[in-house]
Amino acid sequence: MKTPFEQVLTDVTAKLQHPLLSFSDSEKLVIALTDTISDTLQMSLNARNQATLVVSGGSTPIPLFKKLAAYDLNWANVNVTLADERWVDENHDDSNTQLVKTQLLQKRASAARFIGLKTPAVDIDSGLDSCSTALKQLPQPFDVVILGMGNDGHTASLFPNTTTLKEGLSPATDKLCLSCQPPTAPHQRITLTYPLLSSAKQVILHIAGEDKLLTLQKALAAKNQADMPIRAFLQDPSINFVVYWSP
Known part of the structure; x- marks a missing residue:
């Protein structure tokens, strides 16, 4: 008989229109995800001699950043940018730029263009x-976008109940980025829009912990994207979207 948590995983996998890759621990996930990201970037480097990686902040991707930083790629031809950023100085503790520069753009990856x-x-x-x-100078579609997800269902800085959310999620918007002021989080933020993020060759949702799996289950149980913006990605069968999860 399945445990309640195993049943949640089964339920999420059954309802998700996209692949869910689950791992027994974070280390195994990081190894697999590093291989996926590096392979995708290498294919683009082979095809057009440049590649673009879009990353998110938070604590979850730090082990991934450290692993990627040592990976043998032609990093000098790799562009790295962010899915979103807090409108704070780079030396601020909440700066995603600071996080990426100190955790990802090290070792071999220090040659990348940020x-x-x-x-x-x-x-x-x-x-x-x-x-x-600046974003228009990057080759599009992006090669890899790595997203996170909050327990409120936000991703990038596409937060519920923000004034710019409707435009940020609209497939018809021609905006590449928008500002927002989350009602439940500090700092004004700038976020890439849904069309720009979702058009990437590979979109990856990287989450960890039982709470995030329960959030994913909740997101799959209803349709309203304004309540949980991650639903825009979950509900779009046309995008190349995959979930990587570990406890």
């Missing part, structure tokens, strides 16, 4: 145009 979302503009809305201009 494109941050935070600009010198006096405020976030004034910085949107220059951020968009």
Whole structure:
């Protein structure tokens, strides 16, 4: 007989329109995910001599960043940018830029070209145009996008109940990035939009812990994307989307 948690995993796998790869521990997940990311980047390097990796912040991807940093790729031809950023200085503890520079852009990966979302503009809305201009310089579609997910169902900085969420999730928007002020999290933020993120050659949701699997189960149980923005990705069968999960 399955334990209640094993039943949750079975339920999520059955309802998900995309693959879910589960691992017994984080170390096994990181090894497998590093191989997937590096293989995808290498294919793009072989085909067009450049590649783009989009990453997210938080504590979950740190072991992945450390593993990737030592991977033997032509990192000088790899662009790295963020799915979202808090509108704080780079030296702020909450800066995703600081996280990426200290955890990913080390060792071999220190040769990569980093494109941050935070600009010198006096405020976030004034910085949107220059951020968009920088993003337009990157070859699209992106090769790999790595997303996280909060327990409220947000991903990147596509948060429930924000004024820009509708446009951020709209498949028809021509905006590459938008600002937002999450009601349940500190700092104004800048986020890439759903069309830009979801059009990547490979979109990966990297989550860990039983709580995140329960959040995923909740997201799969209803349709309203405004309540849980991760549903936009879960409900779109046309994108190349895969979930990597470990306890």
